[in-house]
Amino acid sequence: xxxxxxxxxxxxxxxxxxxxxxxxxxxxxxxxxxxxxxxxxxxxxxxxxxxxxxxxxxxxxxxxxxxxxxxxxxxxxxxxxxxxxxxxxxxxxxxxxxxxxxxxxxxxxxxxxxxxxxxxxxxxxxxxxxxxxxxxxxxxxxxxxxxxxxxxxxxxxxxxxxxxxxxxxxxxxxxxxxxxxxxxxxxxxxxxxxxxxxxxxxxxxxxxxxxxxxxxxxxxxxxxxxxxxxxxxxxxxxxxxxxxxxxxxxxxxxxxxxxxxxxxxxxxxxxxxxxxxxxxxxxxxxxxxxxxxxxxxxxxxxxxxxxxxxxxxxxxxxxxxxxxxxxxxxxxxxxxxxxxxxxxxxxxxxxxxxxxxxxxxxxxxxxxxxxxxxxxxxxxxxxxxxxxxxxxxxxxxxxxxxxxxxxxxxxxxxxxxxxxxxxxxxxxxxxxxxxxxxxxxxxxxxxxxxxxxxxxxxxxxxxxxxxxxxxxxxxxxxxxxxxxxxxxxxxxxxxxxxxxxxxxxxxxxxxxxxxxxxxxxxxxxxxxxxxxxxxxxxxxxxxxxxxxxxxxxxxxxxxxxxxxxxxxxxxx
Amino acid sequence: xxxxxxxxxxxxxxxxxxxxxxxxxxxxxxxxxxxxxxxxxxxxxxxxxxxxxxxxxxxxxxxxxxxxxxxxxxxxxxxxxxxxxxxxxxxxxxxxxxxxxxxxxxxxxxxxxxxxxxxxxxxxxxxxxxxxxxxxxxxxxxxxxxxxxxxxxxxxxxxxxxxxxxxxxxxxxx
Numbered sequence: 175x176x177x178x179x180x181x182x183x184x185x186x187x188x189x190x191x192x193x194x195x196x197x198x199x200x201x202x203x204x205x206x207x208x209x210x211x212x213x214x215x216x217x218x219x220x221x222x223x224x225x226x227x228x229x230x231x232x233x234x235x236x237x238x239x240x241x242x243x244x245x246x247x248x249x250x251x252x253x254x255x256x257x258x259x260x261x262x263x264x265x266x267x268x269x270x271x272x273x274x275x276x277x278x279x280x281x282x283x284x285x286x287x288x289x290x291x292x293x294x295x296x297x298x299x300x301x302x303x304x305x306x307x308x309x310x311x312x313x314x315x316x317x318x319x320x321x322x323x324x325x326x327x328x329x330x331x332x333x334x335x336x337x338x339x340x341x342x343x344x345x346x347x348x349x350x351x352x353x354x355x356x357x358x359x360x361x362x363x364x365x366x367x368x369x370x371x372x373x374x375x376x377x378x379x380x381x382x383x384x385x386x387x388x389x390x391x392x393x394x395x396x397x398x399x400x401x402x403x404x405x406x407x408x409x410x411x412x413x414x415x416x417x418x419x420x421x422x423x424x425x426x427x428x429x430x431x432x433x434x435x436x437x438x439x440x441x442x443x444x445x446x447x448x449x450x451x452x453x454x455x456x457x458x459x460x461x462x463x464x465x466x467x468x469x470x471x472x473x474x475x476x477x478x479x480x481x482x483x484x485x486x487x488x489x490x491x492x493x494x495x496x497x498x499x500x501x502x503x504x505x506x507x508x509x510x511x512x513x514x515x516x517x518x519x520x521x522x523x524x525x526x527x528x529x530x531x532x533x534x535x536x537x538x539x540x541x542x543x544x545x546x547x548x549x550x551x552x553x554x555x556x557x558x559x560x561x562x563x564x565x566x567x568x569x570x571x572x573x574x575x576x577x578x579x580x581x582x583x584x585x586x587x588x589x590x591x592x593x594x595x596x597x598x599x600x601x602x603x604x605x606x607x608x609x610x611x612x613x614x615x616x617x618x619x620x621x622x623x624x625x626x627x628x629x630x631x632x633x634x635x636x637x638x639x640x641x642x643x644x645x646x647x648x649x650x651x652x653x654x655x656x657x658x659x660x661x662x663x664x665x666x667x668x669x670x671x672x673x674x675x676x677x678x679x680x681x682x683x684x685x686x687x688x689x690x691x692x693x694x695x696x697x698x699x700x701x702x703x704x705x706x707x708x709x710x711x712x713x714x715x716x717x718x719x720x721x722x723x724x725x726x727x728x729x730x731x732x733x734x735x736x737x738x739x740x741x742x743x744x745x746x
Numbered sequence: 747x748x749x750x751x752x753x754x755x756x757x758x759x760x761x762x763x764x765x766x767x768x769x770x771x772x773x774x775x776x777x778x779x780x781x782x783x784x785x786x787x788x789x790x791x792x793x794x795x796x797x798x799x800x801x802x803x804x805x806x807x808x809x810x811x812x813x814x815x816x817x818x819x820x821x822x823x824x825x826x827x828x829x830x831x832x833x834x835x836x837x838x839x840x841x842x843x844x845x846x847x848x849x850x851x852x853x854x855x856x857x858x859x860x861x862x863x864x865x866x867x868x869x870x871x872x873x874x875x876x877x878x879x880x881x882x883x884x885x886x887x888x889x890x891x892x893x894x895x896x897x898x899x900x901x902x903x904x905x906x907x908x909x910x911x912x913x914x915x916x917x918x919x920x
Contacts, residue, residue, distance in 0.1 A: 598779060642782035680798040682791070689783050695791060695798045703779040703793045 183280045186227055190276045193220040195410075198269050201262055202412045206427060208257035217265075218247040224272065233279040235286050236272070242297035243268050263420070266413065268297055340439050342399055353392040360384040397676065402442050404482050404491075405433035411453060415478055418457050425464050425475045426457055432482035437489055441561060441581060445491070448557045451550035452493045452577055453478065460497030460575055470572070472496065488563075488605070491579045500527055500569035508535060527567040531555040590677030590696060590706065593655060594670035596644035599704040601696050602666075604674050606657050606709040613652035613667060623716070626654070626665070635665030636716045641691075659713040666712075679706060690715040750847050752872065754879050755822060755839040758805040758813065760861075763846070763872055763879040768824045770834065772842055775819040786812075789838060794823065801836040807887060808864070813838050826885055835888065846879070848872040853881065 197220040204213040225240035246265065249255045271290055278284070286294060364385055367377035408430045419426035437445075461467075461476035468474050479494040506519050509529055515521070529535055533552040558565050563581035582588065589604035611628070618624050622640030625632045635654050639646070654665040677696040680703075691712035698704050752763035778790030778801055787806040791798050801821055805813045813819070818841040825834050853870040861868070861880065869881040 644780075644782070680796075682798060682800075689781065691783075692781065695779075697793050697796065697798070701793055702777060703791050703798050705779065705781065 183231070186231060187276055187280050190224050190227065191273070193224055194269050194273055194276075196220055198266065198413050199409055201265055201269070202416055204257060205259065205262045205416070211251075214247065214251050218244065218251060221247060224276075228276075228279065231279075233284040235284045236275050236279050239268070239272065239275060239286065239290070239294055239297075242294055243272075246297060264296060266417075267293060340400065340402060346395060346399065350392060350395045353388055353395065357385060357388045357392065360388055394676070397678065398436075400438050400440075401436040402439050403434055403436050404442065405430075407442055407446065407449075408433055408480055408482070411449065411480065414450070415453060415457065418454060419461070419476065422458060423463060424457060424461055426461050426478055427475055428453075428478045428480060430480050435482040435484060435489060437581075441489070444557060444561050445579075445581075448554040448579070449480070449491075449493070451554050455550055456493060456495040456497065456575070460495040460499075462498055485580075489581050491581070493577045493579075494574065495576075496574040499571040499573055499575050500530070500567070501571060502526060505529060524566065524568070527569060530567060531565065588677055588679060588706075589674055591655070591674050592672030592698075592704065593638075593653075593666075593668040594672060595638045595642065595668050596646075598642075598644065599672065599698060599702070600638070600668075601677055601704050601706045602655065602657070602709055603693075603706070606659075608656045608658050608663065610653060610655050610671055613654055617652075623720075624667075628656070628663075628665075631663075633663060633665050635667050636713075637667040639667075639669070641712075641716065657709045657713065659710045664713045664716075666709075677706070750849055751845055752848055752879070752881065753822070753845055754843040754874070755820075756841045756843065757839055758808070758810050761843070761877060761879045762804075763848070763874075763881045764822070764824065764884055766845055768826055768884065770823040770825045773821050773823065773836075775815060775821055775838070792821070792836065794834070794836075797834065799823065799834050799836050801838060802888070803838045804887065805838075808867075813840060816840065824884060826888065828885060828889060837884075846872075846874045848874065848881070856880070 197217045200213045200216045200220075204210060204217070207213070221240050221243045225237050225244060228234075228240060229237040243265070246255075246261070250257060250261075255261070271293055275286075275290065360381060363381040364378065367374065367381045369378075412428050412430070415426055415428040456478055457476070461478075462470070462472075464474035467476065477496045479492070481492040481494065483490050502523065505526055509515055509526075512532075512535065514529065514532060514535075531551050531554065535551070555565050558579055558581065561581055563579060566578045566580075567575065568578070569575040590601040591604045591607050593600050593602060614626055617626055621637075623634065623636045625634050627633070633654075633656065637652075638644075650669065652667050652669060653671050654667050655671070656663055656665050658664075679694040680696060682692070682695050691708055692705050693708035693711070694706040696704050696706055748767055749765065751766040753766050753769050754761055754763045756762075773794075776792065778792055780790045781788060781800075787802050787804070789801045789803050789812075791800050793799075803813050805811065820839050820842050821836040822839055822842065823834060823836045825832060827833070852873045854873065856865055856868045856871055867883055867887045869883045872879045872881050
């Protein structure tokens with residue numbers, strides 16, 4: 175019997191990575207709550223399992239390392255030594271080391287490089303002294319910085335979750351399997367009920383409806399497979415905040431809210447960089463040093479909160495810190511020096527703070543290793559906008575800053591509203607639709623555009639049939655879909671309204687990139703392709719075609735506001 | 747062996763050939779979804795088992811009138827490597843003929859005139875029995891610049907660039 179060694183090693187690597195992640199989380203939690211014995215137990219169990227597995231695979235050096243780790247845990251459990259910051263730091267470093275040692279061993283190199291030997295010594299000795307000589311053999315300060323933290327995370331990702339794969343809840347798979355089975359049964363009923371065998375048309379119809387219902391259910395389950403909860407991603411940052419704070423000589427803790435919120439897998443991937451930058455910024459520039467905070471009457475430990483919630487068709491993620499807040503005066507001064515605007519002091523707070531996202535903009539007095547160059551926040555905004563999202567900042571001097579990210583719930587699926595124009599069907603994102611109404615009978619039936627009255631206000635509309643240059647079909651009663659773009663309302667005149675349904679977005683390809691107003695495509699129930707309209711792009715294109723020329727003075731505030739993409743007020 | 751095999755088809759009164767390795771499948775012409783404001787050579791998009799595939803009328807690319815639809819009209823689905831990215835597209839054909847084999851000796855240079863298609867779109871003329879077939883350099887055809895009337899020209903910036911990018915960036919300068 176051949177033993178598939180490769181498979182065993184892969185399982186070992188994936189499981190070890192999981193254990194190490196759990197241990198890391200527990201260590202950070204333990205620092206905040208040193209009395210919690212269950213955390214100690216969890217960490218001990220993790221180390222013990224890794225030791226056992228490594229030994230049975232013949233990785234004796236790695237097993238020895240895990241053993242030293244276990245020893246310290248044992249001393250903590252028996253309360254021979256207390257839990258303190260330097261001990262936790264040491265153990266966290268050991269976890270990082272094991273993260274490297276496991277893949278190394280799997281690749282065939284079970285050995286301890288000098289750096290790790292030194293760490294092993296520390297583990298063996300450092301557990302017994304109260305402070306440990308962590309300062310002596312601590313790696314130089316800049317290596318415990320964000321680059322290392324980032325790299326560590328990337329590597330665990332490689333072993334924990336392969337790119338392009340998702341972890342699926344088995345309960346979900348079971349539901350899908352059941353649905354598939356029931357569909358088969360219902361189809362059998364249909365088969366029996368249809369002519370020439372079956373006589374009753376009603377029977378056939380009932381069976382058909384059952385199949386339809388089950389199929390829709392199955393489709394929904396499959397679409398949900400792409401959703402991941404934010405929890406694992408957020409929990410990674412618990413340690414990041416601790417480490418980054420320590421690297422800057424500050425103390426800070428992260429709290430999480432909304433971990434259970436689910437988001438499409440692609441969105442999760444794209445969130446990681448922006449969140450990382452925001453955390454770095456908050457700790458580097460926002461949170462004051464422990465001494466300063468104490469002098470101000472604040473808790474010496476800075477508080478960061480990462481919150482997620484659903485709102486409308488979006489997911490809202492907030493990073494809240496109770497640090498120094500944004501200094502309006504400094505931003506104005508910097509804006510003047512950078513010559514972005516001539517009268518920055520005239521801007522309201524919300525627009526002024528948006529300047530932070532400008533490339534090269536930084537009011538930091540000193541440039542540290544990775545913050546202060548004015549690079550991070552620009553990346554944040556660009557990444558979020560690439561996901562069709564928006565970013566906004568609120569802040570109060572001395573009290574703290576809140577950064578709010580608003581993202582569409584999934585890049586692959588939207589709530590779509592179908593409309594008929596000529597012979598074609600188009601889909602509008604449902605969250606863009608404000609209301610629908612019938613075209614008033616006295617409206618001008620000719621011309622591509624017009625204005626109607628809607629509750630006392632003028633509503634300009636554009637006939638999609640004309641804008642898209644579709645052949646003139648016989649217009650029955652037309653309908654107007656009211657949409658909101660850049661805080662003003664416009665109407666899209668269409669022939670028929672088909673209602674809302676979940677729509678899977680299909681990519682169109684680069685050929686279609688320069689077409690304003692088209693955001694993608696979707697496949698309808700009848701198998702035909704429907705184009706998804708980019709409502710904002712479409713309306714802006716109509717406005718520009720109408721205006722002909724860009725008016726600089728009036729457009730400037732819009733440009734400043736436009737930094738963040740669609741207005742955040744849409745999400746509230 | 748396979749790289750000497752070609753699928754021959756008719757288009758605008760001429761017989762063309764394309765390497766069989768690029769041909770994914772052949773389907774009947776069916777209802778397309780038109781894309782507003784797309785270049786004229788782009789007839790529309792279709793649903794191919796869940797993928798949205800653009801369908802191109804090569805006749806329009808060559809500066810000729812659009813292909814008329816008959817009951818022999820087919821769409822040939824090709825899988826190409828455009829600018830380093832694998833792309834699936836369909837081309838409209840008046841009729842599909844057969845698969846033939848052409849060795850290097852059977853391929854002659856394209857004559858200097860008398861052919862409707864542009865010279866750089868063709869790899870050569872293949873001798874298939876008594877007939878000649880025009881062997882298409884299909885990647886060149888699709889990456890060629892497209893002018894406003896749809897006919898290919900050398901001067902304007904190319905709009906037909908392949909890719910599978912899902913998000914459409916809104917171009918402020920358009």
